[in-house]
Amino acid sequence: MKFVSHLDMNRFMTRLVNKAKIPIWFTEGFNQHAYFNFAVPLSLGFEGQYEILDLRIIDPAYSNEQLVADLNKESIPDIEFVKANEPVLKMKEIAFAEFKIIFEEVFAEKIERFFAREQIITQKTTKKGGTKDIDIAPLIKKAELSGNELTLILTAGNENNLNPTLVLSTLFELEQFKAEYSVVRTMIYDKKMQPFI
Amino acid sequence: MNEKEFERLLLSVQKPGRYSGGEINSVIKDKSKIDVRFAFCFPDTYEIGMSHLGMKILYSQFNAREDIWCERVFAPWLDFEEVMRKNNIPLFALESRDAIRDFDFIGFTLQYEMCYTNVLNMLDLAGVPLKSADRDESYPLVVAGGPCVCNAEPLADFIDIFFLGEGEEVDLEVIDLYKEHKKNGFNKAEFLKAAAKIEGVYVPSLYEIEYLPDGKIKSITTKDNAPKTVRKRIIADMDNCFYPENFVVPFIQIVHDRAVQEVFRGCIRGCRFCQAGFIYRPVREKSYEVVNHQAKCLCESTGYDEISLSSLSTSDYRELEPLLNNMLEWTEQNHISLALPSLRIDNFSEELLEKIAHVRKSGLTFAPEAGTQRLRDVINKNVTEEEILSTCKTAFEGGYTAVKLYFMMGLPTETDEDLKGIAELGQKIVDMYYSMPNKPKGKSVSVSMSVAVFVPKPFTPFQFEPQITKEEMERKQAYLKSCITTRKIDLSMHDSSTSFLEAVFAKGDRRLGAVLESAYKKGCKFDSWTECFDLQKWNEAFSECGIDPDFYSLRKRDYDEINPWDHLDYAVSKEFLIRENKLAHADTTTPNCREKCSACGANCYGKGVCFERR
Incomplete structure (x- = not known):
């Protein structure tokens, strides 16, 4: 579901839990709504293979398997629920995300030269609307190219979240080329590089 | 075009969700098992079209049939249209992504006059010749329904078939006839x-219009035994008529992003400016049990957490109390908020307010339409100043601090006194708020007043009336502005160039087809969007075609003049409209349908309010 933004995804989930009659906890404020939280928003245009969603079930007898089955029954083919479990880690323990970037053509030399740099300075827009120079090299944990397929592991989470779009636009700028590509987020990791659960 | 290429193009435009399809409850069928493919086109953006109830009803109803696949098509926004034209992508349907050029039917719903250029643009994007006469058997049939069909003469050259009135029955009858004809070698003519023999079907090419030297219509004659007048179709039994069990639920946010439950059709009031109040007659209600059941099904199948009741005047629903009691039982339990638009001022009770207060609180909107009692009598808006004030008081006591009021400018017989009345009414509401001992503490009041320019419409008692000129409007707007002295009143008066064009096309004839085509070729589209509307281009189109727009909109029409829509029968007789027009000029109101029958003619269907026991 590449064309669904994070906000749209939230709306989709609200309706899905209603439609699937999930015994979900509702917020108790003025504007009551089903409470859930996507761990790391997925950008418009990306696919995701390991997305994490946090929600609270109020019926103790309602099993995790039932939850997954009920959600999948009402969902669309492109959004599939894989597994539900009690939270092991806290959301703030999310540290890295892995992306698979597929280029339309092979640009081995340029891409390898780019990721071999000690420093990769780029401009990032700040919350105040200005821009500041940052070095993204330390935020790139892994960059591995195999043919036209690039695997990236980038820092993720509340602090130092690095979006692959920024990495790629910097790549195109510094290496002076342009390529069509698609992005799939394949995994979310904790600090120890274990799949986040 | 391959999927990847298409996806990349989508990602280059705003809101790709408008074009991607794949929403919950959208209908996918096996093409090989389908006899008739129908492209249901809404000539505006996805967000607007997806909010339209009529489309949801017909989409579900057509698709309930195994032999029909009905798909949705919307006008692509400027950015995507550019991409489509550059990459030779023909207009496609969202479900299958197939070009609608290869469908059996291309059907438009005409909800407002300012969408006409979009109709032409969509035909062009589909790769279909604009004019009906230029489309042979190899092209889809181009059909149209919706309220504008009551005078869609400006589109007569472009559309093969118009459906008058409610489409649930007549559309399928035409599709069945088409299937039959296709079996025996299809000949369009x-x-x-x-098709013209089916009640409610208007084939414009079978009617010939002759004009007098002064430009008025001399006669409307028929060809090939087409009926002299075409009567609109209605659904007589609302409880047993089709209603969707689910809606397509969009990913992107649309204008009315909620479940919508229809309560009744028509309106008993007969406000003289309101076309909907006449063309949807007679009033036909659903029983509250049916409404409650359908509403519940809809919420369950869509997962929407908001539902709104839909009708022209929801507080006129006779079973509103039991309906709300029943609905609140399950809506509250499931955290679903219930919205009640279209409430009238005069029967907006405290209990009702309390019921709404149970769920989410939004703003309150009222439409007094005119500033003085005299003018409200002229337009038959049977609402008094006391009622307006007492409703606002009830609302303020209920914790509201903002009210919004709608008015019109340029109504027949309007004087400056009436305009001043708008300002005075606003002032009275503000004063009343501050005089209340139990007003919401520490909060200021806000009265928003929105004033639109009156557009006379066919099949209303004001169809004979002229619209005011641009100069007159500007003078009136300046005067009204000068009457407002408090900052608690927020007055908004939109630039009304579109209202003038709307009046021309609402009351126009088929000679305007040339103007439409010319304006479209100059680049006019999305005319109801201020960022797209270009009056200059329209003026050029009019002068190139040698047509004076004022002839249609600024001229008072005699009662015996033949109007371009006089061969269409919407079950309100011209005699009735003339009677009502005369009463308007005598400042006299007409009782509503439940108080007293005024013999408009809508009783010819043998159903509805005309036969309610009083």
Whole structure:
């Protein structure tokens, strides 16, 4: 579901839990709504293979398997629920995300030269609307190219979240080329590089 | 075009969700098992079209049939249209992504006059010749329904078939006839002739219009035994008529992003400016049990957490109390908020307010339409100043601090006194708020007043009336502005160039087809969007075609003049409209349908309010 933004995804989930009659906890404020939280928003245009969603079930007898089955029954083919479990880690323990970037053509030399740099300075827009120079090299944990397929592991989470779009636009700028590509987020990791659960 | 390429193009435009399809409850069928493919086109953006209830009803109803696949098509926004034209992508349907050029039917719903250029643009994007006469059997049939069909003469050259009135029955009858004709070698002319015999079907090419030297219509004659007048179709039994069990639920946010439950059709009031109040007659209600059941099904199948009741005047629903009691039982339990638009001022009770207060609180909107009692009598808006004030008081006591009021400017017989009345009414509401001992503490009041320019419409008692000129409007706007002295009143008066064009096309004839085509070729589209509307281009189109727009909109029409829509029968007689027009000029109101029958003619269907026991 590449064309669904994070906000749209939230709306989709609200309706899905209603439609699937999930015994979900509702917020108790003025504007009551089903409470859930996507761990790391997925950008418009990306696919995701390991997305994490946090929600609270109020019926103790309602099993995790039932939850997954009920959600999948009402969902669309492109959004599939894989597994539900009690939270092991806290959301703030999310540290890295892995992306698979597929280029339309092979640009081995340029891409390898780019990721071999000690420093990769780029401009990032700040919350105040200005821009500041940052070095993204330390935020790139892994960059591995195999043919036209690039695997990236980038820092993720509340602090130092690095979006692959920024990495790629910097790549195109510094290496002076342009390529069509698609992005799939394949995994979310904790600090120890274990799949986040 | 391959999927990847298409996806990349989508990602280059705003809101790709408008074009991607794949929403919950959208209908996918096996093409090989389908006899008739119908492209249901809404000539505006996805967000607007997806909010339209009529489209949801017909989409579900057509798709309930195994032999029909009905798909949705919307006008692509400027950015995507550019991409489509550059990459030779023909207009496609969202479900299958197939070009609608290869469908059996291309059907438009005409909800407002300012969408006409979009109709032409969509035909062009589909790769279909604009004019009906230029489309042979190899092209889809182009059909149209919706309220504008009551005078869609400006589109007569472009559309093969118009459906008058409610489409649930007549559309399928035409599709069945089409299937039959397709079996025996399809001939378009023969098919149109046969279709014209179905009640509610108007084939404009079978009617010839002759004009007098002064430009008025001399006569409307028929060809090939087409009926002299075409009567609109209605659904007589609302409880047993089709209603969707689910809606397509969009990913992107649309204008009315909620479940919508229809309560009744028509309106008992007969406000003289309101076309909907006449063309949807007679009032036909659903029983509250049916409404409650359908509403519940909809919420369950869509997962929407908001539902709104839909009708022209929800507080006129006779079973509103039991309905709300029943609905609140399950809506509250499931955290679903219930919205009640279209409430009238005069029967907006405290209990009702309390019921709404149970769920989410939004703003309150009222439409007094005119500033003085005299003018409200002229337009038959049977609402008094006391009622307006007492409703606002009830609302303020209920914790509201903002009210919004709608008015019109340029109504027949309007004087400056009436305009001043708008300002005075606003002032009275503000004063009343501050005089209340139990007003919401520490909060200021806000009265928003929105004033639109009156557009006379066919099939209303004001169809004979002229619209005011641009100069007159500007003078009136300046005067009204000068009457407002408090900052608690927020007055908004939109630039009304579109209202003038709307009046021309609402009351126009088929000679305007040339103007439409010319304006479209100059680049006019999305005319209801201020960022797209270009009056200059329209003026050029009018002068190139040698047509004076004022002839249609600024001229008072005699009662005996033949109007371009006089061969269409919407079950309100011209005699009735003339009677009502005369009463308006005598400042006299007409009782509503439940108080007293005024013999408009809508009782010819044998159903509805005309036969309610009083």
